Amino acid sequence: MVLLACVLALNAADTGVIGAIVQELRDSLHIGNTQVGILTAAPAAVGAVATVPVGQLTDRVPRVPLLAGSVALWSLAMIIGGMAQSYEWLLSSRVALGAVTATAGPTVASLIGDLFPPAERAGTYGRILAGELIGVGFGLLAGGNIAAFLSWRVAFWFVALLGFVLAVLLWRMLPEPERGAQGTAAGRGEELARQQVDESDVEPDPAIVLDTDPARMSLLDAARHVLRIRTNVIIIVASAIGYFFFAGLRTFALVFVQERYAVSRGELSAFLPVIGLAALAGVLIGGRLADRLVRKGKVAARINVPGVAFAASAVLFLPGLLSGQALIALPLFTLAAAALAAANPPLDAVRLDIVHFRLWGRAESIRTIVRMAAEAAAPVLFGWLSGLLDSGRGSGTGLDRVFLLALVPLLLNGLLLLRARHTYPRDVASALESERRFADGDG
Numbered sequence: 001m002v003l004l005a006c007v008l009a010l011n012a013a014d015t016g017v018i019g020a021i022v023q024e025l026r027d028s029l030h031i032g033n034t035q036v037g038i039l040t041a042a043p044a045a046v047g048a049v050a051t052v053p054v055g056q057l058t059d060r061v062p063r064v065p066l067l068a069g070s071v072a073l074w075s076l077a078m079i080i081g082g083m084a085q086s087y088e089w090l091l092s093s094r095v096a097l098g099a100v101t102a103t104a105g106p107t108v109a110s111l112i113g114d115l116f117p118p119a120e121r122a123g124t125y126g127r128i129l130a131g132e133l134i135g136v137g138f139g140l141l142a143g144g145n146i147a148a149f150l151s152w153r154v155a156f157w158f159v160a161l162l163g164f165v166l167a168v169l170l171w172r173m174l175p176e177p178e179r180g181a182q183g184t185a186a187g188r189g190e191e192l193a194r195q196q197v198d199e200s201d202v203e204p205d206p207a208i209v210l211d212t213d214p215a216r217m218s219l220l221d222a223a224r225h226v227l228r229i230r231t232n233v234i235i236i237v238a239s240a241i242g243y244f245f246f247a248g249l250r251t252f253a254l255v256f257v258q259e260r261y262a263v264s265r266g267e268l269s270a271f272l273p274v275i276g277l278a279a280l281a282g283v284l285i286g287g288r289l290a291d292r293l294v295r296k297g298k299v300a301a302r303i304n305v306p307g308v309a310f311a312a313s314a315v316l317f318l319p320g321l322l323s324g325q326a327l328i329a330l331p332l333f334t335l336a337a338a339a340l341a342a343a344n345p346p347l348d349a350v351r352l353d354i355v356h357f358r359l360w361g362r363a364e365s366i367r368t369i370v371r372m373a374a375e376a377a378a379p380v381l382f383g384w385l386s387g388l389l390d391s392g393r394g395s396g397t398g399l400d401r402v403f404l405l406a407l408v409p410l411l412l413n414g415l416l417l418l419r420a421r422h423t424y425p426r427d428v429a430s431a432l433e434s435e436r437r438f439a440d441g442d443g
Contacts, residue, residue, distance in 0.1 A: 001116075001124065001127055001128060001162065002110065003133030003169060003173060003174050004108050004111060004128045004131070004174075004392065005069065005127065005128045005129075005134075005275070006129060006131055006166050006169075007071065007104050007108060007130040007131070007170070008104060008108065008128065008129065008131040008135060009131035009132065009134050009138065010071065010074070010135060010159070010163055010166055011074075011104050011132070011133030011135065011160075012096065012131075012132045012134075012135030012160065012250075012333055013138050013159050014043070014101075014140075014159065017034070017142070017152075017159060018039055018040050018183040018251065019363070020213035021152040021155060023255065024151075024152040025039070025152060028087050028152065029087045029090065030087075031087055032383070033381060034364070034383040034384050034387065035087060035257070036251070036379070036383060037251060037252075037379030037380040037383030037384070038091065038379070038383075039090065039094050039279070039377075039379075039404070040204070040247065040251050040375075040379040041305060041376040041377065041378075041379050042091060042095050042376070043092040043094050043095070043096075043097045043101055043376075043381045044098060044100060044247070044372040044375035044376035045098065045192075045373070045376035046095050046096075046097075046098030046102075047098040047101045047102040047372045048102075048366070048369045048370075048372035048373045048421040049102075049369075049374065050098065050102035050366070051102040051105060051106065051365040051368040051369055051372065052219065052365055052369065053219075054083075054102050054103050054106050054361075054365060055067075055106045055361045055362040055363075055364060055365020055366070055368075056064075056105075056219050056361070056365075057361075058106040058107050058110050058217075058360075058362075058364075058365070059110070059358060059359065059360070059361040059362055062176050063107045063110055063176065063361075064109060064110055064111075064170060064174050064325045066107055066109075066169070066170070066176075067103060067104070067107045067111075067170055067174075067427045068168075068170040070101075070103035070104070070107075070166045070171060071163055071166050071167040072163070072164060072167040074097060074101060074163055075160040075161070075163030075164045075167065076160070077091075077093050077094075077096045077097040078097065078156050078159055078160035078163065079156070079157060079160045080093045080096070081093035081094060081097070081156050082152075082153040082154070082155075082156030082160070083153070084153075094281060096192060098372075102365075102372075104370065105170065105364050105365065105367070105368035106360075106361040106362070106364040106365045106368065107361070107372075108128070109348065109351070109352070109360055109361070109363075109364035110361045110364065111177065111353070112125065112128065113352045113357055113360050114177035114178065114357070115175075115177050117269055119356065120291060121293050121343070122289040123284075123290075123291045123344075125285040125287050125289025125344075125345040125348045125349050126283050126284045126285075126286055126345035127284060127287070129278050129283050129287075129341075129344050129348070130283050130284055131343055132283075134276070134280065135192060136286065138204070141223040141293075142155065142159075146158060150443070153400075154170075154251045155334070157357050163240050170419035179357065179358065181367050189217040193374060202261050202425045202426050202428075202429045202434040203426070203428065203429060204429040204430040204432075205426050205427070205429075206227050207227050207228060207429045208225065208427070208430045208434075209430050209433045209434050209437070209438060210225070210356060210434040210438060211437075212340065214356045214358035214434075214438055215358050215438075216358070216388070218363065219441055220249030222359055222362040222363075222412060224251030225359070226355060226359060226362065226363040226366055227252045227366065229354055229355065229427050229430070230420075230427065231303075231350065231354050231420050231423045231424045231427040232351060232354055232355065232367075232414060233348050233419040234365065234419060234423070234428070235303075235367075235417075235420060236366070236367045236370050236371075236418075237370070237416065238306065238310070238343075238347060238413045238416055238417055239344070239348075239367060239370075239371055240370045240373070241310075241342055241370050241374065241409045241410060241412075241413050242310060242340065242344065242410070242413060243371050243374055243378075244375065244377050244378045244406070244409070245340070245378070245406050245407075245409075245410050246340065246372035246375075246379065246405060247374070247375040247376075247379055248378040248379060248381070248382035248402070248403070249403075250379075251382065251383075252379070252381040252382055252386070252399055253382070255399075256399040256400065256403070257326075257353075257397075257443070258328075258330075259400070260324075260400055261324070261325075261326035261329065261330075262326075263326055269329060272333060273324065275330075275333065275334045275337050276333040276339055277335040277433060278334045278335065278338040279338055279341040281338055282309075282337070282338030282339060282340070282341035282342040283341040283344065283345060284343050285342060286305055286306070286309060286341065286342030286344070286346060287344060287345030287346060287349070287403075289301075289305055289342075290302045290305040290345070290346035290349070291349075293305070297313060299425055300420075300424050300425070301346070301426050302346040302349055302350045302353070302424075303346070303350065303417055303420045303421050304343070304346070304417075305343070305345050306342070306343035306346050306413075306417060307338065307413070307414045307415075307417035307418060307421075308414065309342040309343040310339075310340070310343050310410055310411070310414045310417070311338045311411055311413070311414030312336075312338045312339040312396045313337075313339035313340040313343075313410060314407045314410040314411035314414075315411075316332050316333075316335045316336035316337075316339060316405055317332070317336040317403070317410075318331065318404070318407060319332055320333045320336065321333035321356075321400050321403050321404050321407075321442070340410075343413075350420075350424065351363055351364065351367065353424075353427075353431065354424070354427040354428055354430075354431045356431060356435055356438065357435070358438070360378065379443055381402075382399070382402050382406075385398065385401075385402045385405070386398035386399045386401075386402050389401040389402065393418065
């Protein structure tokens, strides 16, 4: 669990570092917000494309060597980026970075499904996704302080060193589990989804019950199948919207708070751990709460919890953005960050409930394509709109308007997930029926 959390932490630390050194990059490379946004967007855009073949590999080759090798290559790309003498050089290294970060999503999701029992899946996802938040916070703090005392290049190299250490630990310490190791239809989800669905007399949907061995399905056939699962499509969209907002937030939050509320870097660095701990609490509580509610008979709890969390996050961000006082805004932002973080673990657990275990890697790769496309678009769009809406009065003015606009899809996420409450039970039943037919991936 710790090793998988560290993979996500390392991946997220990169964007945290970029967010922390926005001002240094502007001065060193003579660029603006749009160019900074592109530096964050480039890995996400390339990763969205690269995740397609990675998902296929995840379902067919040993996952641990694939993951360890990608972390080592990621670290090498960070070292090259730290040596950049021009914006074009740095951007090229970021493109290479995206090709290897695509491995994390599909491999981590597949390993979680085979390493941890179904009854604890949302809670486990919460603990592992905590690494993502810790990584962003670590990148913001370490990146900002290292850049201030040494240079932004050293910040890149420091994170790269941690990456090489993690690659060695993954290779030596992470076990490669058997496919379907947590049980098939006879046991997978017995305590949670299957029991609740059986008690409700929910029938499988014949249109999405597999009639082909998933281990032998082509990438195109697998994609068609997982996109016919209605709940999966809904949670893909909801997840992408959530990460769209988060990507813009982690890139421009520091510079926005500094310029809007006249908060110094030192004061903000002191407050960042508070926001980080709140978000960490949110991601841990979100998963555990969903699992607990399911055990109490709330079949759609893994849908309901993120729906409420997204809506609550938007409601909390709104008055904070409208306020001009840091003492009012920062506590609201802290609570909003906790609510936003709470949505992800249950959503990720849902995918494992409704998809055959032989398709977990490819299903996650499809989700990752949409998510990374949203993450790639957000920093560029936030940066461009901030300049457009600024009216020459300081970037904080433009950024607060952009964040306000971005709250609309975040609020609609809560409504979107209401629809998934009705499709989730039947999709769980269909996945379990598919596993009865192809329990071992060989029919």
